[in-house]
Amino acid sequence: MDRNFARALALVLKHEGLWSDHPDDKGGATMKGVTLANYRRYVKPSATKEDLRKITDEQVATIYKRYYWDAVRGSDLPSGIDYAVFDFAVNSGPDRAIKYLQAVVGAKQDGRIGPDTLAKTRNMMRATIINGLCDKRMAFLRRLKTWPTFGKGWTSRVSGVRSEALKMAAQPDTPPPVVKEFEKEVVPERVETKVKEKSDLWTKLTGGGGIAALGLGGIFGMDWQAIVAGGVVLLVIILVLLLLRSQIVAAVRQIKSEVSG
Incomplete structure (x- = not known):
């Protein structure tokens, strides 16, 4: 043929x-x-x-x-x-x-x-x-x-x-299909975008350098977006507690003043 x-x-x-x-x-x-x-x-x-x-x-x-x-x-x-x-x-x-x-x-x-x-x-x-x-x-x-x-x-x-x-x-009349070898693995767009977002966020947090020198090779595997978001929430809670504490202290002082008066 x-x-x-x-x-x-x-x-x-x-x-x-x-x-x-x-x-x-x-x-x-x-x-x-x-x-x-x-x-x-x-x-x-x-x-x-x-x-x-x-x-x-x-x-x-x-x-x-x-x-x-x-x-x-x-x-x-x-x-x-x-x-x-x-x-x-x-x-x-x-x-x-x-x-x-x-x-x-x-x-x-x-x-x-x-x-x-x-x-x-x-x-x-x-x-x-x-x-x-x-x-x-x-x-x-x-x-x-x-x-x-x-x-x-x-x-x-x-x-x-x-x-x-x-x-x-x-040999068979129909040759086997040709399997094309790719030079690099294709990364799904969603995963690739997520990785880029993590990298960009970490760059902003660190000022764009010093990571290699610190020896933090595994740091990229962490979800820094989630950590930062959690930190913000924790900070808000602390601020609320401090505000409540100051209000409580002020109220206690006022009660003591009225009692002593």
């Missing part, structure tokens, strides 16, 4: 390498697996080998996506099978890769992936299809005249494709 394209392309490019211009390679000059003929066909008709050497990553991805991945309907194939067919298509052509897939699943080998091929592909075990396709691919490669020259590299490539495709097939 399309979520596998980037991963599949990265794996293909590992096998394709960078610049190659082997005299026994019928494809001729290639850069990241893109032949000069295909570069002229899809990007620049008058391209030279030097132009091909400068192919951009965007151009490479576009060519592989449009003319190989989409050609084998990679977005409609199950995970693992999509990569195995895609790599086969890049190495030996989309038409051949599709026909070999159809041979494995028992569909008509017309080189076109339609509803019947997709249905039969989805009804078979992925590992069975991947192993069958890789086996048939190796049999095809061994029949080529260039096997003595490239056989070792092809064997390594197909072995790698088989291994990675089976890993992809074993």
